[in-house]
Amino acid sequence: MKIKRKIIFFIALMSLFYCITFMQDTYAKYVSSATANTDLTIARWNILVNSQDIIENSNFSQTIVPTFEGTTNIRSGVIAPTAEGYFDITLNGQNTDVSFSYTISLDKSDDNTVSDLVIYKYTIDGVDYTYDSSITGNILLNDEVKTKTIRFHVRWNDNASTQTMNNADDTEAANSGVAALDVNVNVIQIQ
Secondary structure, eight states, rough: HHHHHHHHHHHHHHHEEEEEEEEHHHTOOOOOOOOOOOOOOOOOOEEETEEEETTOOOOOOOOOOBOOOOSSSOOOOOOTTOEEEEEEEEEEEOOSSSSSSEOOOEOOOOOOOOEEEEEEEEEEETEEEEOOOOOOHHHHHHHOOOOOEEEEEEEEOOTTTSSSHHHEEEEEEHHHOOEEEEEEEEEEOOO
């Protein structure tokens, strides 16, 4: 009987050992590793202002072309008291892979001598807006059209109730004055 118990104990011990070994293989963790290199594509940031890349040249003064159509009393292409005209700022984000916001602000230049020079409105997509101090907007990655043209309307204010220059000032500015605006376009990626 003792031998029989020892044999059963031995078989039970071997079975336990076999089960533990089998369970260890079943719950084994597999570890592997691999390495590789990847080339990441960097988003393009190529914004044009009036067809000029602002990264390559941030001064786009030469691309702003004011238009003064003239009247029966004022030659076209010039500004004079009561004259009205416009110029366009076109933002082109077609070759940009991110959404961006823009802010456009206009101010009288330091060398401007025509204090009655006024930006009285701007037009986007055929809709007129009153110009206040700046214009902000977005051009989004998923926009079908990534070009925005803003037309700024400017005039030499000669209304007696709102002008700051009198006729003598107008005459002096017309002979030796400078009518100039500073245009600032700021673009920033939308996070």
